[in-house]
Amino acid sequence: MRIVLDRAKCTGIGICESLAPDVFEVDDNGDLVVLHAEVPSSAEADVAAAVEGCPTQALQFEA
Amino acid sequence: MSSQMDSPGRGALVVVGASLAGLRAVESARKAGFDGRITLVGEEVHLPYDRPPLSKEFLSAGAPIDHVPLCGRSEFADDYGVDVLLGEPATGLDLDARVVHTRERQISYSALIIATGVRARELRGTSGLAGVHVLRTLDDARSVRRALDDGARTVVIGAGFIGSEVASAARERGLRTTIVEALPAPMVRSVGPDLGPALASLHERNGTTLICGQEVTAIEGTGRVERVRLADGTSIEADLVVAGIGATPATEWLAGSGLPIDDGVVCDEHLRAGGADVYAAGDVARWHNPRFGTSMRVEHWSNAAEQGARAARNALFPAVVEPYRTVPYFWSDWYGSRIQFAGIADGDEHVVVSGDLTGERFVALYRRGDELSGALTLNGQRHIMRYRRLIARGANFDEALALAETMAYRHPTTRS
Ligand SMILES: Cc1cc2nc3c(=O)[nH]c(=O)nc-3n(C[C@H](O)[C@H](O)[C@H](O)COP(=O)(O)OP(=O)(O)OC[C@H]3O[C@@H](n4cnc5c(N)ncnc54)[C@H](O)[C@@H]3O)c2cc1C
Numbered sequence: 281m282r283i284v285l286d287r288a289k290c291t292g293i294g295i296c297e298s299l300a301p302d303v304f305e306v307d308d309n310g311d312l313v314v315l316h317a318e319v320p321s322s323a324e325a326d327v328a329a330a331v332e333g334c335p336t337q338a339l340q341f342e343a
Numbered sequence: 344m345s346s347q348m349d350s351p352g353r354g355a356l357v358v359v360g361a362s363l364a365g366l367r368a369v370e371s372a373r374k375a376g377f378d379g380r381i382t383l384v385g386e387e388v389h390l391p392y393d394r395p396p397l398s399k400e401f402l403s404a405g406a407p408i409d410h411v412p413l414c415g416r417s418e419f420a421d422d423y424g425v426d427v428l429l430g431e432p433a434t435g436l437d438l439d440a441r442v443v444h445t446r447e448r449q450i451s452y453s454a455l456i457i458a459t460g461v462r463a464r465e466l467r468g469t470s471g472l473a474g475v476h477v478l479r480t481l482d483d484a485r486s487v488r489r490a491l492d493d494g495a496r497t498v499v500i501g502a503g504f505i506g507s508e509v510a511s512a513a514r515e516r517g518l519r520t521t522i523v524e525a526l527p528a529p530m531v532r533s534v535g536p537d538l539g540p541a542l543a544s545l546h547e548r549n550g551t552t553l554i555c556g557q558e559v560t561a562i563e564g565t566g567r568v569e570r571v572r573l574a575d576g577t578s579i580e581a582d583l584v585v586a587g588i589g590a591t592p593a594t595e596w597l598a599g600s601g602l603p604i605d606d607g608v609v610c611d612e613h614l615r616a617g618g619a620d621v622y623a624a625g626d627v628a629r630w631h632n633p634r635f636g637t638s639m640r641v642e643h644w645s646n647a648a649e650q651g652a653r654a655a656r657n658a659l660f661p662a663v664v665e666p667y668r669t670v671p672y673f674w675s676d677w678y679g680s681r682i683q684f685a686g687i688a689d690g691d692e693h694v695v696v697s698g699d700l701t702g703e704r705f706v707a708l709y710r711r712g713d714e715l716s717g718a719l720t721l722n723g724q725r726h727i728m729r730y731r732r733l734i735a736r737g738a739n740f741d742e743a744l745a746l747a748e749t750m751a752y753r754h755p756t757t758r759s
């Protein structure tokens with residue numbers, strides 16, 4: 281599973297980071313850094329919650 | 344009057360309130376495998392849409408005036424198999440008969456989710472005066488937007504988050520903008536006694552006049568607003584007045600139903616309201632948050648989204664209910680700065696661990712007893728969620744201070 285981030289939609293609200301801290305991190309400019317585009321299976325459930333929890337629908341899973 | 348008489352046994356989920364929490368409830372019901380009938384009942388004529396942009400991007404000059412619904416008609420019909428009734432408010436609830444009433448019909452449920460949100464409080468005595476608005480719905484936002492497009496001199500009443508965003512949008516267009524706050528200091532209840540004024544100083548730094556400790560005594564004008572009269576007798580010329588004076592839970596349709604209401608629909612930690620198979624979610628729900636051991640009602644986006652999903656799962660699969668435990672979180676955008684808050688603001692003290700209260704960025708932590716109870720950041724996107732996670736697991740304040748040390752001296756992240 282890969283994460284696809286739509287930077288145009290992401291506003292750095294950071295909900296994804298609070299749900300899946302090993303995978304997402306917002307930097308000082310408010311830009312989201314995807315630490316692992318290739319999601320480790322241990323983090324899949326967290327990332328799924330992040331995809332659902334993103335208020336701007338900026339995240340998508342790609343098989 | 345038609346009626347849909349599904350027997351409860353067959354499973355019929357009814358969700359009242361077609362906004363964020365209601366939408367997430369129906370999505371989650373289907374994702375969890377519920378295959379009974381679902382009816383979504385909404386008072387507004389619009390398909391569910393997102394509210395945060397209404398006081399932000401939507402108000403800026405040249406932004407698209409159309410809105411993109413969170414879920415389209417065909418998605419509702421084809422992907423979720425949901426009957427969507429729009430422009431049809433629920434008017435009553437019969438707990439014994441398990442029926443929701445609208446003016447047009449009666450809808451039977453085996454499980455009910457109440458997600459009717461809140462209504463913005465209106466200024467008394469201003470009906471019939473053009474140019475006076477609240478900001479809660481898309482229709483409100485369109486009116487405010489039109490006035491800003493016309494170059495309105497803007498007066499915002501109430502220095503809360505939504506009002507501050509409106510002021511920021513007006514200033515960004517170079518319009519003359521004033522905020523009037525009745526309390527002596529702004530946002531004391533929402534973020535605390537020093538931090539409220541620190542945030543509010545953004546207004547003055549960006550050319551918005553902030554007047555505190557002044558009651559508005561009248562909104563004057565013939566047919567349309569001309570000026571706002573203050574308690575000290577002075578007045579402010581205005582073409583647009585936006586009231587940001589809070590909101591009240593939309594529970595009037597539940598009056599007489601017997602469902603316990605106390606500033607919201609009273610729920611336990613599972614979001615279960617005081618009736619068989621009745622749950623509530625979102626801004627309307629006052630639930631017991633196990634994280635803080637207290638009942639609370641919050642008007643925040645992520646809370647509404649998550650509660651909608653949780654309430655549906657709990658309502659439909661009561662054998663495996665889970666409590667809804669959360670650290671409240673919201674963000675707000677003023678003058679290009681982002682404010683973020685996590686936790687609860689009623690701590691014993693706060694400590695500024697990064698930046699300073701008069702600057703462009705800061706991080707403040709709230710202590711309650713020896714626990715970290717909240718965090719407020721101004722342009723501190725890198726920080727906030729780390730503290731939110733600490734709050735979630737009940738971390739010690741010392742641990743938070745230790746984290747702050749490491750954050751302060753870390754080099755800015757480079758984008759990978
Ligand atoms: C302008 C604005 C800006 C915001 N910005 C932010 C932000 O930056 N960050 C943040 O975290 N949160 C923000 N919020 C808050 C966030 O939008 C709300 O928490 C969220 O919309 C709550 O969703 P909800 O579904 O619980 O309620 P609502 O969105 O209020 O929806 C309730 C729906 O129920 C309908 N309804 C009411 N009564 C009935 C009835 N009897 N029958 C049928 N339908 C009924 C209403 O018409 C409404 O459509 C903002 C809100 C506003 C208004």
Ligand code: SF4
Binds near residue numbers: 290294336
């Ligand atoms: S939750 Fe969405 S908008 Fe927020 S930082 Fe993550 S991807 Fe961006």
